[in-house]
Amino acid sequence: MEAKTTSPRQTQKIAQELGKTLKSGEVIALYGDLGVGKTVFVQGLAHGLGIKRRILSPTFVFMRSYPLILKGKPLTFYHLDLYRGQSMQDFKALGLDEIFEENSIVVLEWANKIKNILPKKRIDVFLKIIDEKTRAIEIKKY
Ligand SMILES: Nc1ncnc2c1ncn2[C@@H]1O[C@H](COP(=O)(O)OP(=O)(O)O)[C@@H](O)[C@H]1O
Numbered sequence: 001m002e003a004k005t006t007s008p009r010q011t012q013k014i015a016q017e018l019g020k021t022l023k024s025g026e027v028i029a030l031y032g033d034l035g036v037g038k039t040v041f042v043q044g045l046a047h048g049l050g051i052k053r054r055i056l057s058p059t060f061v062f063m064r065s066y067p068l069i070l071k072g073k074p075l076t077f078y079h080l081d082l083y084r085g086q087s088m089q090d091f092k093a094l095g096l097d098e099i100f101e102e103n104s105i106v107v108l109e110w111a112n113k114i115k116n117i118l119p120k121k122r123i124d125v126f127l128k129i130i131d132e133k134t135r136a137i138e139i140k141k142y
């Protein structure tokens with residue numbers, strides 16, 4: 001799926017629609033430069049999943065988790081921002097093996113940093129800045 005948006009609201013709307021289709025165990029990898037709208041996208045995604053809490057950028061803590069009930073089943077929504085991670089050691093310390101599991105939904109900003117350890121079955125979302133308010137969004141499911 002490819003789209004162009006001209007406001008944060010519109011980007012959230014697309015993310016929200018994707019959020020409504022997510023199932024437990026899914027991994028969503030976000031790619032794109034600083035300020036492109038990855039966190040804006042995650043906010044829409046969380047909204048689509050029915051998460052009411054405000055989604056803050058986890059940049060300084062790497063990861064935030066949110067409890068979620070999906071089709072009556074308790075799950076955890078993990079929001080990671082790998083921007084500040086330098087080494088594989090940093091990423092191993094997050095215990096990714098434990099969060100890429102059946103009862104979680106994981107969304108990662110700067111997913112390219114751990115490209116070689118991302119699960120093969122995932123949804124990739126590529127974001128590009130076209131101009132101040134315009135973003136190109138491409139969603140690919142594997
Ligand atoms: N079409 C758009 N979609 C998403 N964000 C947009 C758009 N146009 C402008 N913006 C702005 O771009 C910024 C995106 O910030 P953010 O989501 O934190 O980026 P990232 O997490 O990728 O660094 C916000 O200030 C938002 O208002």
Ligand SMILES: [Mg+2]
Nearest residue numbers: 038039057109
């Ligand atoms: Mg961000």
